[in-house]
Amino acid sequence: MQQVYAIGDIHGHLSLLQGAHDLIARDRAANGSAVAPIIHIGDLVDRGPDSAGLLRYLREGVARGENWQVLIGNxxxxxxxxxxxxxxxxxxxxRGLDYLHPGIGGRTTLQSYGVDARALDDLATARAEALELVPDSDLEFIATRPRMIDMGEQLFVHAGIRPGVALDQQSEDDLLWIRDPFLLDPRNHGPLVVHGHTALVRARHYRNRLNIDSSAAYGGPLSAVVLEGRKAWLLTPEGRSELVPN
Known part of the structure; x- marks a missing residue:
């Protein structure tokens, strides 16, 4: 059966991402799945300490031919x-929130590129410095990432889907932001929807969806999982731990 790996919301934690890739390398070696793709579920930046380094790491890995796929998050x-x-x-x-609001985490991203902390008190000044310091190659890498990846038995998307709407009619806003209309819907969506966006203590399988955002943005771990059909396992230093559907 085809295997696929997935990694939850990273939020600027490069060292956690490298650790997740190490766990996947160990699993590949143990289970003979070297050709299985790795899908990063989005929210690459904000809140963590090294969004700049993380984007460079992913962008350069994709450019050299790593079997990585990267979704865009909100x-x-x-x-x-x-x-x-x-x-x-x-x-x-x-309304009233912007990218520099402390709750968003954009300030840490801009500082990772060298934007002066004093510039972050003014939107126009911060944007002007960011224009100079954030490479266009990073922005273009983000902007050209897919909004969903359909693997047949699994559908990978950052936040979720609008239930009852055909996949080719889904709005980008829903794919990147949706919560309750998706999270509270128990219906089978066809493929298993693998997503992040809504932070949990631990990755969790809900039968119709699999949430792999384990709160790396807030000091939690970064989850790496392997899927075979609708079955999923969390990767740990001790090996695979099955995520049993609720």
Whole structure:
């Protein structure tokens, strides 16, 4: 049966991502799945200490031919549009919030690129410094990432899908931001929907979906999982731990 690996919301934690890749390398060696792709579920940036290094690591890995696929998350879109579209307000953000709000985590991302902390008190100044310091190659890498990846038995997406809407009719805002209409719907969506966005203490299998955001943004671990059909295992230093559906 085809195997696929997936990694949850990283949020600027390069060392955690490298550790997750190490766990996958061990599992590949033990289970003969060297050709299985690794899908990163989005929210690459914000809150963690090294978003700049993390984007460079992923971008260079993809460029040299690593079998990595990378989804865009809502935080990734926030970074790109903060720099490229000054008047844009993400519909997923409450009015009154912007990319520099302490709860978003954009300040740590910009500082990882060398933006002066004093510049972060003013949107225009912060954006001007970011334009100079954030490589366009990083922004283009984010902007060109897929919004969903359909592997047949599994569907990978950052936040979830709008239940009852055909996959080719899903809106980007839902794919990057949706919560309750998706999280509270117990119906079978066809493929197993593998997602992040809503932070948990531990990756969890809900039969119709698998949430692999284990709160790396808030000091938790970064989850790496391996899937075979609708079955999933969390990768640990001791090996595979099956995620039994609720």
């Amino acid at each position: 935080h990734d879109r926030l970074l790109v549009n903060f720099i490229r579209q000054p008047e844009w307000h993400d519909p997923g953000l409450r």
